[in-house]
Amino acid sequence: MNFQVPDPKRVRVLMNTDAKNEADDQYAIVHALLTPMFMNKGMIAAHFGTARTTESMEESYAEVKHVLSLMGDAGEVPVYKGAPQALQDEQTPVVSEGAEAIIREALLDDSHRLFVVFLGPLTDLASAYLMEPRIADRLTAVWIGGGPYPNGRSEFNLSNDIHAANVVMGSNIPLWQVPQNVYGMMRVSLAELEARVKPHGEIGKYLFDQLIQYNDDPAHGWPRGECWGLGDSPAVSLILDDLEYSDGFVTVPAPRITADMHYVHHQTERLIRVYRNVDVRFTLEDMYAKLELFAKKQAGK
Template sequence: MPTFKSLPVDELVRKLEHPGRKVRMVLDTDTFNEIDDQFAVVYALLSSERIELEAFYAAPFYNQMSSSPGDGMEKSYHELLKIRALMQREELPVLRGSTSYLPGSVEPVDSEAVQDLIRRAMDTDPSDPLYVVAIGAITNVASALLLAPEIIHRIVIVWLGGHAFHWPRTDEFNLKQDVHAARIIFDSTAPVVLIPCMGVASHLKTTLSEVREYVKDSGAIGSYLYETYASCRADHFGYSRVIWDLSVIAWLLQPEACPSYLTPSPLISDDLRFIHDPNRHPIRYVSYLDRDRVFQDLFRKLAGKKE
């Protein structure tokens, strides 16, 4: 583990407050992994009143949708290109991320995304941090921290990872793919806003009928999101699906819909449980999400894209 020069506690606490203004942001996403990343990417692109989106980073993932973490990253890269074209935002950089998870606690996996993140962070005034929003395995961000520990003074990390602190275990997909990376994030003393999956982001459910009513007719991107949702399951009778990744964008846009508090940064046990040590530095922990307010905001913004 590199030596991180910790932020003074008052500076850390200040950076963990909601910014309350428009922020510069990069989005790190395993976009091809599931259907929720696509919604989050579009939500961010539709929210220019509060988000100045500077770049997309493709994150690695490995499940039934990929043959390896590197293949997952490559598929996510191409999915980002597709969404960027549908949204007519070809000027935004899309960068390939790490092709594997971290092999250990001190070994980064370098990539063009990692180098771009370091460059953008180093060009950032510490008083106006770059928001690094991550909705997959946090390999790219952890690799950047390992290669350039000083960037902790210039960024705020907003991550969807793990489960709620009251959940029995935290063997959640984003976290368990790269536990080394998750530990680096929590140990680095960087400002971290954590949004858990089960128990918090799990409130963000919608249905095919709702997506048909409020998304389908919203231009080319609405049609794409609808078809993506419709094809995720053969039988949608009585079925709702969590669109987890909207949560991180929602926190930046509507903090009142995402109540949170400061708490000591957790440790992660070998059997994937959060361990709480009151002497650790603080992070911000989102404890609830107002499902209706989040989807109302997304649907209203998509309505502006109607043909």
């Protein structure tokens, strides 16, 4: 890319990803790595429950490492192992490399704003906070997860650690939540991805092929044949443009979340940002453009 982002406008980013759960985290990972505004401080591998495997965090870790290996110099960022399982209660952290990385980055004396984005459960953020509460006012968390407001409902990322979500909701950590009905707006067709992603280098081919492999697996009822949801990608685009002047979010009291993933509205002091829209065009076109420019640069080496 033939432009630079002025240093005062750049931000630090840590990404927490359950990358081997489905096939869309990979797109958000690549998008983040190709974004000049981001000072990518690391990737944290997250678990995604035990329904399909007992080694979900390790599988996510291996997938993140593989994606980075296809990115050349752009992929040279640290990768940390997060918690291998959910919190057992709301008082006891799961100590991990990932939680320690969050604490370490948050406590640095650095004027660049820190965003920690979560594409799966909030286990590592809750653990970091329980280990070191001083991090709360030194980062902003962006979470792809939770059911629609005001009532909530079953949602995969939330289901993998309700205790962690309640720890974060009950903390004073600035939180931007992108709930299920909003991240579900990120619809793409497989034809679109074949035309706009697959032609662009080794990483473009991998992004497309691994999604097709997931689609072809008879064990997966989702997606519905020819479409997919890149629901994790707003975690990148909302940092680029938080839609402050576009009526994109509301500020609401943080709820408590029940075991069946419904919201209980019980207080008015602790506020969080809940998104009700994402700019699908901006998100996708920015990713497509950066991927194309990256592939051209790689081919010209």
